[in-house]
Amino acid sequence: MENQTQKVVTRFAPSPTGFVHIGNIRTALYAWAFARKNNGTFILRVEDTDKAREVDGSIEHVIASLKWLGIDWDEGPDIGGSNAPYKQSERLESYIKYAKILIEKGLAYSDPYTEEEVEAFRKKADEEKRPFLYRDHRPENTPVWDGTKPLRFKVTDIKSYEWIDVVRGHLKAGPEALDDFILIKSDGYPTYNFAHIIDDLEMGVTHVMRGDEFISSTPKFLSIFDALEIQRPEFVTLPPIMGVDGKKKLGKRDGAKDFLEYKEEGYLPSAMMNFLAFIGWSPEGEQEILTPEEFINLFDIKKIHISGGKYNEEKLDWINKEHIKKLSPEELEKNIFYWLPTELQIRKIVPLIMERISKFGDIKNMVDSGELDFFYKEPEYETSKLIYKDVPLSKIKSNLEEALGTLQNTEEADFTFEKIKALLMEIANHMDSRGEVLHPLRFALSGLDKSPDPFILADILGKKETISRINKAISLLNS
């Protein structure tokens, strides 16, 4: 089956009905990665045959989502290509052409019923608790199609189908999966069931990747391949992504979010790709943090999982943090500064922020909560908080004075983290407990119960501000 010399062609074919979510993008990612891995072609195609559900701006939104993640395509509606056009609504001639072939073969006919009549058949079947099949009501003399009624496929070879799926292996379905389904709707647009087959054929798609919801309709597709006497592509069924409750497949209706929201929340695209890659696939070995290049390199459709996985945001946050750690100092600073007000854009607080976030959007909460204000505003606090355990107030005060004296005698040029730490630890080590000087010092500088250590704070605040804040704390203890 596998033709080694044939160039791999894959596609991502969203319908423009709004935003795309993680599930959609994961499908795109695998198709893209497979094409890139094999030096193949990746096509973006828009399946806009349902005019009623179409939402303006969807295509731009999909394109923005893919581009943010770092997925590129060789052919598509925005860049054209040798198989243009890439919107199904502009490819109607192709569908008509193949529909006519089926009509000539006697394998397609005009549906004579009204929608209400078909609905009545369906309802009756429901009531009798038997599956509804349109072909049970197929008219004796199938009418000629004039384009005003739906064109239906006429299944003649009603049998069980078996096929090989790259991921699932042997799959089968009974004859009840076959029916006279609609090829062309009464509005002149083709159905997905028909259009995607024609497009994949004309565009030379070799591997069709999609979710497991299409397994059930695969016999329909196969019957079209047979009727048209065309070759099947390889089917690659992707496992479902379940929502956080684990009960249902992730979907728009169940609160799956717009993929671009992850961008807004400050996730790194490389981390997002890493995360998506692992929902439904895992490489050989135990490496879990992958760059896009490593992912493409390692990607193997044979290792795509069969069973579904749950969407796990905790893991995403962890992966994102790992990717943050891999950023260069310049990139890290750029990303962090983006979220900080100008008065907090201080190079020295970058490491402090970095170890407290899992995604850059977390910085917004830190800023909004005011926990970073002390870096540029003298803190207000209760004097009692300067006290460490049951150390007497007078001792706290003299400790602070000792620290103050040392810091005052430190040259401006020596006022660095390393030096400050050495000097203050020297003092602290002579105390009964280090905390009786380090705690009031830290609190004097930050005014917070929880904060980074006093050495880094002094370094960031600078000599003048540090001295000033310690003086203020001492004066508070005097009153």
Add this chain to the structure above:
RNA sequence: GGCCUUAUCGUCUAACGGUUAGGACAUCGGCUUUUCAAGCCGGUAAUCCGGGUUCGAUUCCCGGUAGGGUCACCA
């Protein structure tokens, strides 16, 4: 309901038919410590149930159970 399909720690997963069932996230504990964060070290925790094949089953087969999908002039 018919048909299709899936099943390993709480979660994501690894394991030619032979492993003390491995790893990661989360969680818990310890170390480090002036608090927090980070870091390091360690612990708890899984083969859905019942048959069968086999010297031996997480792995193969059958049944059950549970989950998911699908039965549109949606994709």
